[in-house]
Amino acid sequence: MSEIKMIGSDLPGMPWQDKPSGCCTPAWRYSENPIISRNPLPNVARIFNSAVMPYEDGYIGVFRGEQRDGVPHIYLGRSSDGIKWSFEPEKIPFVNSKGDSFMPPYAYDPRLVKIDDTYYIMWCQDAYGPTIGIAETKDFKTFTRLENPYLPYNRNAVLFPRKINGRFVMLSRPCDNGHTAFGDIFISESKDMEFWGHHRHVMGKSKSWWESLKIGGGAAPIETDKGWLIFYHGVVNTCNGYVYSIGAAILDLDEPSKVLHRCSDYILTPEEWYEERGFVPNVCFPCATLTDSSTGRIAIYYGCADSYVSIAFTTVEEIWDYILAHDVLGENDADEGLR
Numbered sequence: 203m204s205e206i207k208m209i210g211s212d213l214p215g216m217p218w219q220d221k222p223s224g225c226c227t228p229a230w231r232y233s234e235n236p237i238i239s240r241n242p243l244p245n246v247a248r249i250f251n252s253a254v255m256p257y258e259d260g261y262i263g264v265f266r267g268e269q270r271d272g273v274p275h276i277y278l279g280r281s282s283d284g285i286k287w288s289f290e291p292e293k294i295p296f297v298n299s300k301g302d303s304f305m306p307p308y309a310y311d312p313r314l315v316k317i318d319d320t321y322y323i324m325w326c327q328d329a330y331g332p333t334i335g336i337a338e339t340k341d342f343k344t345f346t347r348l349e350n351p352y353l354p355y356n357r358n359a360v361l362f363p364r365k366i367n368g369r370f371v372m373l374s375r376p377c378d379n380g381h382t383a384f385g386d387i388f389i390s391e392s393k394d395m396e397f398w399g400h401h402r403h404v405m406g407k408s409k410s411w412w413e414s415l416k417i418g419g420g421a422a423p424i425e426t427d428k429g430w431l432i433f434y435h436g437v438v439n440t441c442n443g444y445v446y447s448i449g450a451a452i453l454d455l456d457e458p459s460k461v462l463h464r465c466s467d468y469i470l471t472p473e474e475w476y477e478e479r480g481f482v483p484n485v486c487f488p489c490a491t492l493t494d495s496s497t498g499r500i501a502i503y504y505g506c507a508d509s510y511v512s513i514a515f516t517t518v519e520e521i522w523d524y525i526l527a528h529d530v531l532g533e534n535d536a537d538e539g540l541r
């Protein structure tokens with residue numbers, strides 16, 4: 203196996219299961235998936251596409267909760283082991299900078315990223331069409347919304363977990379107003395978390411059929427000594443609709459609009475009942491990871507069939523070797539991105 207190290211904290215108690223003998227894929231599912239099943243709250247029918255991170259003695263997370271009127275909002279959850287979650291019964295009460303209530307009309311697919319001493323939540327919301335909303339919190343009690351980083355239409359935003367060259371950096375996926383039949387991952391920078399620019403193309407759909415329609419950012423990039431490891435989603439259009447799989451790539455550490463390595467094969471695709479069957483069948487949608495630097499362990503949290511949350515495991519060495527064994531860069535992947 204290659205020598206590759208994750209830069210970050212140790213998390214020895216994180217959820218983990220060893221690779222089952224005979225498993226021939228680079229990521230393997232938790233045997234007790236899904237970890238969150240239907241009707242988790244009186245007013246919430248399904249929780250999926252959600253993000254978690256270590257917090258205090260356990261874990262905290264922001265969860266996409268589909269209410270019984272069908273409208274998604276974000277709910278806060280806590281866990282001592284990263285597997286069994288309890289949720290606040292009411293959606294996260296976002297406020298503006300004056301402290302007044304400031305709720306988006308809907309909010310879905312949240313990501314959660316800590317930079318220095320601040321936690322940022324990003325999601326997709328309506329502002330004359332879908333675009334990215336963002337809020338900050340230091341204590342998970344007060345959640346203050348910031349200016350929306352982009353014009354509509356945009357989805358799948360996720361911050362890098364530290365500034366790069368002194369700037370906040372965020373991946374996003376410009377889209378349209380519907381079930382977008384296209385989509386590449388772009389990157390943008392900000393000095394102050396308010397004004398975003400230096401927009402560059404990172405990577406687009408590829409010749410691999412599983413990601414031949416569109417792709418979008420997933421979990422927050424993981425820093426390694428050889429580049430940023432990203433888990434993202436790739437989509438194929440079939441005669442029966444879209445199928446969402448999980449892909450992996452490595453971006454340059456200082457210039458992350460450049461893709462160093464990109465895996466031609468998905469690392470996880472819908473195969474289990476909870477991925478193939480649900481409100482929207484055939485969806486594996488990664489939104490977060492937990493990592494333990496000392497062992498190289500990675501737990502990928504992903505939404506399943508727009509109905510459940512599950513975990514898959516891998517290690518940084520295993521995924522690195524798999525990406526390199528199937529390394530196929532697209533025409534523009536290694537570029538800094540046109541402007």
Ligand code: BMA
Pocket residue numbers: 251310311381446482485487505508
């Ligand atoms: C995408 C997003 C995701 C969802 C997926 C499959 O466009 O809306 O939230 O999981 O479609 O329905």
